[in-house]
Every structure is written in structure tokens, then in C-alpha cells.
Amino acid sequence: MTEEEKFVQFLRNAGLKTTQARREVFREVFSRHQHFDADDLYLKLKERGAPVSRATVYRTLTLLVSSGLVRKMDLGEGRSTFEHVLGHPHHDHLICLKCSRIIEFNNPAIEELQKGICAYYGFKMLSHSQELYGICESCIAEEESDVD
Amino acid sequence: MTEEEKFVQFLRNAGLKTTQARREVFREVFSRHQHFDADDLYLKLKERGAPVSRATVYRTLTLLVSSGLVRKMDLGEGRSTFEHVLGHPHHDHLICLKCSRIIEFNNPAIEELQKGICAYYGFKMLSHSQELYGICESCIAEEESDVD
DNA sequence: ATCCCTGCAAATCGTTTGCAAGAGC
DNA sequence: GCTCTTGCAAACGATTTGCAGGGAT
Secondary structure, three states, X not given: OOHHHHHHHHHHHOOOOOOHHHHHHHHHHHOOXXXXXXXXXXXXXXXXXXXXXXXXXXXXXXXXXXXXXXXXEOOOOOOOEEEEOOOOOOOEEEEEOOOOOEEEEOOHHHHHHHHHHHHHHOOEEEEEEEEEEEEOHHHHHHHHHOOO | XXXXXXXXXXXXXXXXXXXXXXXXXXXXXXXXXXXXXXXXXXXHHHHOOOOOOHHHHHHHHHHHHHOOOEEEEXXXXXXXXXXXXOOOOOOEEEEEOOOOOEEEEOOHHHHHHHHHHHHHHOOEEEEEEEEEEEEOHHHHHHHHHOOO
């Protein structure tokens, strides 16, 4: 079953309708393989001639998150960041404070340690987020050459 | 040097003034040993008879963060969370999604692994945040007894 | 047909800011 | 006294929502 079929199925199960606007948002989300925010999506849809109101973009993103096809993250800075889940197994982020680049990483050893911490506190972990903030390799190189 | 003296010194160095309002906010922040948000502070100050406007609470929190005496965190849910640094060496959080309780933990092994990840990507880490979301021990117990 | 959806604009919420009056040095 | 501060209210930016008209089943 394709991701789009899964979404349609999700809508059907929830007694919701498969509308043109929802399809457009869906396609825009799945055409990207980087992180994005609601406004990125809104602007891209408008620019590509499939305008959907901001309200609908937000409403559809909420549905996509409920369906489990999209992940919503809070990487600081007010707005929420999203990414689709397909081909994106769980990972955490390195976030460059200069250029805002986001690098994904996955470290099973850390995940194991997290489980141990939860066990210690009798805590049942449902999800986690881990962001390392700093300066990425290319920005460091830039800083070194630039003598501004 | 006490924390308050450090704050006064910070203000002085920056050519800023040590006002009554700033002292009040400072004291309220340092009288707490849990996490809080700007509005908690605003309300507590008003209730305790040392009212300071919300604007000033926000402005002073910004100063406290710049001075390094207070840490600002984004634990999701819109508002920012703060905590003072005194006696609070670096730590991460377990956050209960039912009762909002926050448990602090510190795991040097994880920190080491993070450093390794950064080294791998040539990334210079300046700070990090790690939050494990789930259900805390007491809420689990409650769920088991309650048959609602 | 029925009920769900959409766009719009107004409403929210946390936070920031311009401005005129007031307090620190 | 000069300058930094404050409180107020308006401004903000992201997100949500009420409503009336328009589509999907």
C-alpha cells in the first residue's frame, strides 16, 4: 500500500473525506525529503498553482500527524518543524546555529541508555527528542577563512 | 560572590542599572527550585505584593539568561521554561505527558556518545537538549488502579 | 441530500516593542 | 540631569477557530 493509499484509508476510517486540498498538501509533504514548516508548505503550494489556505495546511498537517505518516517536532524558534516518516526511521538532530542546517543522526547506544534511565525511574517512554546545537563543519570552515 | 552579586556585576559591566524590579524578579527566580515559566513568575510577584509588569519579567529573564545565571528551555507546548543554574549542573528531562511532572536526569555516558557523534560530523556542539516524553511512575500506578 | 470541508477573517497565546513618564547613577 | 527603565497597550508571529458557502459521498 502506498503512503497516499494509507492516508486515504486513514481518512476513510475516521469518516473524513478525501478532498483535493488534502491531496495537494499530502503530495507536497511527500515530495520533500527535508524538514519543513507549515508556511513553507503553504507558499510552495501557492507558487506551484495549487493554492490551499493556511488554515487548511495546518488542519491537514494535524491529520497527517495523527495518521502517523508525518512527525511534528519542536526544534525551538517558535514554529513547528515537520518531516514525513517514510524512509525516515527514528533519528535525532544536530542543528547549526549559524546556517540552520539540520543533520540527522541515529545512535542505538544512546537509545539503549535512555531505556535504562526510564527503567530506573519507572517511567514509560513514549517518545523522545534530542537536539545538539552548535556550529556545523562548513560554518566552522567559513569562520576560519573569514576574518570579519 | 553570591548569585545576586554576580547579577549586579553583570548589569554593571553592561552599563545597565540595578533597579527594584530587576531585584524582585531575580529573587523570585532564585527562590524557586523547580522549573517555571514567565507567567508563573509574573503571577507570583503580583500575589506576593511586588508587582512587576509582564514586559519587565520577560526583559529581566532575557538578562538573566544572558548573564548565564538562568537557563531557558523549550520543552514544547508553546511557552518557554526556565530554571536557575545555581546547584543545577547540566541535566536533561523526563517529561510526564499526563501530569506534566518533570524529572531531571544526568547521564555522562550519553554525553560522551554525543561528543563522539559531533566529532564524527565535524560539528562543534554548544549546547544540547534531550527530553524523554512518556508516563511517570505515579501516573502509571494511577492508571492501573483507576478503571475509568 | 447530508455532512464534511474550505477560505476568510477574527481570535488566541506567548512574547516583543514603541512610547511617554519615572527611577538610578 | 542624562540615560536607562518601566508599564501600558498596541504590535507580532505562529497557530486556531467560527462561520457561511462549496464539495465529497
